Amino acid sequence: xxxxxxxxxxxxxxxxxxxxxxxxxxxxxxxxxxxxxxxxxxxxxxxxxxxxxxxxxxxxxxxxxxxxxxxxxxxxxxxxxxxxxxxxxxxxxxxxxxxxxxxxxxxxxxxxxxxxxxxxxxxxxxxxxxxxxxxxxxxxxxxxxxxxxxxxxxxxxxxxxxxxxxxxxxxxxxxxxxxxxxxxxxxxxxxxxxxxxxxxxxxxxxxxxxxxxxxxxxxxxxxxxxxxxxxxxxxxxxxxxxxxxxxxxxxxxxxxxxxxxxxxxxxxxxxxxxxxxxxxxxxxxxxxxxxxxxxxxxxxxxxxxxxxxxxxxxxxxxxxxxxxxxxxxxx
Amino acid sequence: xxxxxxxxxxxxxxxxxxxxxxxxxxxxxxxxxxxxxxxxxxxxxxxxxxxxxxxxxxxxxxxxxxxxxxxxxxxxxxxxxxxxxxxxxxxxxxxxxxxxxxxxxxxxxxxxxxxxxxxxxxxxxxxxxxxxxxxxxxxxxxxxxxxxxxxxxxxxxxxxxxxxxxxxxxxxxxxxxxxxxxxxxxxxxxxxxxxxxxxxxxxxxxxxxxxxxxxxxxxxxxxxxxxxxxxxxxxxxxxxxxxxxxxxxxxxxxxxxxxxxxxxxxxxxxxxxxxxxxxxxxxxxxxxxxxxxxxxxxxxxxxxxxxxxxxxxxxxxxxxxxxxxxxxxxx
Numbered sequence: 003x004x005x006x007x008x009x010x011x012x013x014x015x016x017x018x019x020x021x022x023x024x025x026x027x028x029x030x031x032x033x034x035x036x037x038x039x040x041x042x043x044x045x046x047x048x049x050x051x052x053x054x055x056x057x058x059x060x061x062x063x064x065x066x067x068x069x070x071x072x073x074x075x076x077x078x079x080x081x082x083x084x085x086x087x088x089x090x091x092x093x094x095x096x097x098x099x100x101x102x103x104x105x106x107x108x109x110x111x112x113x114x115x116x117x118x119x120x121x122x123x124x125x126x127x128x129x130x131x132x133x134x135x136x137x138x139x140x141x142x143x144x145x146x147x148x149x150x151x152x153x154x155x156x157x158x159x160x161x162x163x164x165x166x167x168x169x170x171x172x173x174x175x176x177x178x179x180x181x182x183x184x185x186x187x188x189x190x191x192x193x194x195x196x197x198x199x200x201x202x203x204x205x206x207x208x209x210x211x212x213x214x215x216x217x218x219x220x221x222x223x224x225x226x227x228x229x230x231x232x233x234x235x236x237x238x239x240x241x242x243x244x245x246x247x248x249x250x251x252x253x254x255x256x257x258x259x260x261x262x263x264x265x266x267x268x269x270x271x272x273x274x275x276x277x278x279x280x281x282x283x284x285x286x287x288x289x290x291x292x293x294x295x296x297x298x299x300x301x302x303x304x305x306x307x308x309x310x311x312x313x314x315x316x317x318x319x320x321x322x323x324x325x326x327x328x329x330x331x332x333x
Numbered sequence: 334x335x336x337x338x339x340x341x342x343x344x345x346x347x348x349x350x351x352x353x354x355x356x357x358x359x360x361x362x363x364x365x366x367x368x369x370x371x372x373x374x375x376x377x378x379x380x381x382x383x384x385x386x387x388x389x390x391x392x393x394x395x396x397x398x399x400x401x402x403x404x405x406x407x408x409x410x411x412x413x414x415x416x417x418x419x420x421x422x423x424x425x426x427x428x429x430x431x432x433x434x435x436x437x438x439x440x441x442x443x444x445x446x447x448x449x450x451x452x453x454x455x456x457x458x459x460x461x462x463x464x465x466x467x468x469x470x471x472x473x474x475x476x477x478x479x480x481x482x483x484x485x486x487x488x489x490x491x492x493x494x495x496x497x498x499x500x501x502x503x504x505x506x507x508x509x510x511x512x513x514x515x516x517x518x519x520x521x522x523x524x525x526x527x528x529x530x531x532x533x534x535x536x537x538x539x540x541x542x543x544x545x546x547x548x549x550x551x552x553x554x555x556x557x558x559x560x561x562x563x564x565x566x567x568x569x570x571x572x573x574x575x576x577x578x579x580x581x582x583x584x585x586x587x588x589x590x591x592x593x594x595x596x597x598x599x600x601x602x603x604x605x606x607x608x609x610x611x612x613x614x615x616x617x618x619x620x621x622x623x624x625x626x627x628x629x630x631x632x633x634x635x636x637x638x639x640x641x642x643x644x645x646x647x648x649x650x651x652x653x654x655x656x657x658x659x660x661x662x663x664x
Contacts, residue, residue, distance in 0.1 A: 224593040265605035274596035
């Protein structure tokens with residue numbers, strides 16, 4: 003049998019298990035020109051929450067009654083496609099199915115001997131590229147500058163901080179537990195890390211951690227954490243907006259202090275992006291990340307949950323920050 | 334006697350005449366290496382409001398008991414400086430005094446035979462450069478795109494719209510009276526103009542005026558007008574933030590819908606600036622504006638108030654939108 007997870011209904015606010023439907027189907031047989039894939043690792047990512055809404059988002063909405071989709075590492079178990087052989091490992095944006103047929107579009111072969119298969123969903127995959135390209139193309143860090151990253155212990159944040167350190171910047175992470183803050187300093191070599199949940203005055207804590215002010219704020223969360231960082235930015239600051247996890251479950255856009263006055267007085271640039279904005283730069287970025295990884299300059303963390311049926315819960319747990327680094331479900 | 338206008342106290346909210354002090358002094362005699370200047374035209378500009386606060390702004394604060402300052406066209410009436418002769422006309426950031434001594438720093442000679450003297454405070458001065466450089470360097474307009482500009486009938490807005498038309502864009506202005514809206518369409522060739530004060534649903538009015546959505550929003554005002562424009566932006570929109578006149582008199586930053594979610598979903602860029610960010614490009618920008626002016630491709634409007642003692646009231650009137658184009662006081 004072939005297990006499948008469908009979108010049952012659109013979440014109102016925070017997603018729950020009731021928004022998903024577990025189903026089953028026969029294992030398909032690939033026709034000519036196609037491959038049969040078996041999912042090995044499924045990525046869950048905060049941005050998927052936007053795709054569960056009916057509203058226009060920056061990626062198209064999931065349909066009710068249809069399978070959910072996300073980044074997946076799969077193995078080719080049967081091939082009638084000239085470019086893929088049985089046993090090949092591939093990465094692609096696949097449906098939440100144990101087995102599925104693909105015509106090969108959007109699949110990229112990955113090599114578990116170069117780096118563990120799961121890393122192609124994280125540091126060498128979408129989140130690594132997002133971190134590297136958002137920081138280098140929008141943040142444009144220079145040695146000696148100060149970078150603050152929110153959601154710092156997540157899959158994107160951990161790479162942002164390390165790339166910042168490689169560049170010669172002072173790097174401060176904002177995260178939600180003392181354990182994660184300690185990990186950022188020990189494993190990921192951040193200069194400092196702030197637990198926003200226990201900080202009595204986040205604005206002041208950032209000011210102290212960033213004695214020269216903030217040149218780059220890599221924003222994964224939005225909301226009040228970002229307000230606190232913005233009050234510490236320097237002239238000509240750059241603010242890549244990568245995510246807004248604090249806002250994803252809001253049914254309407256929340257209010258906060260208007261940003262135009264501070265962007266104006268600081269001649270600062272705030273730019274939203276999705277990694278595909280920089281798709282032309284994927285090969286060079288991948289090569290750089292893989293090279294740093296091999297040289298030991300870059301490391302990563304994964305939170306691996308086991309079992310196909312646990313994909314929805316792993317996704318929901320992202321909104322509680324239960325992951326350290328990349329959240330991945332091993333099938 | 335030499336009339337002088339000082340900052341008497343820092344305004345709370347909207348400035349009033351009581352915030353200024355009229356004073357007088359002897360007409361100075363220039364020592365060796367200096368010139369004596371007589372003010373002819375004094376510029377009043379919304380950004381001066383920020384300099385009246387004690388808070389850090391993007392330009393330094395005026396001091397209480399000291400003269401106010403702004404862009405001024407003056408004539409050299411006595412010179413002991415090698416580079417200036419009696420009779421020369423100059424532009425500079427001068428004190429609100431009928432007569433003052435200068436060492437020549439920051440003074441630029443202007444030629445009333447090339448363009449009327451007052452135009453060096455507007456279309457060929459700071460506001461023209463602000464419009465041209467903010468639009469071309471941050472907005473980066475391409476033929477066929479749609480530009481919305483707020484504060485459209487002001488000194489900056491009228492130039493933004495015309496440069497947009499020269500570039501081949503659809504240009505829509507937002508302004509505060511029907512008379513100004515009509516002027517934008519007739520004199521400045523805007524494709525459309527919206528009176529935000531009589532519009533029952535500004536967001537919808539902008540949607541109708543911009544059938545292809547908004548690619549560039551040149552923001553002079555901030556606040557709810559900008560909220561309405563932002564809900565109509567296209568993917569990869571560019572948003573130069575030039576001013577926030579609606580917010581300048583607020584004693585604290587007001588709240589509004591958070592911007593990060595829309596910047597994120599639209600991969601949009603919002604960038605605050607001050608014209609001096611682009612000072613390396615002043616000569617080329619001046620040349621382009623002067624050339625368009627000479628060819629008749631660019632026109633301008635001025636609201637000229639007469640009398641040195643009316644400088645403060647002319648400044649205050651900016652916040653009621655009493656100017657069309659550049660507000661200037663003729664001495």
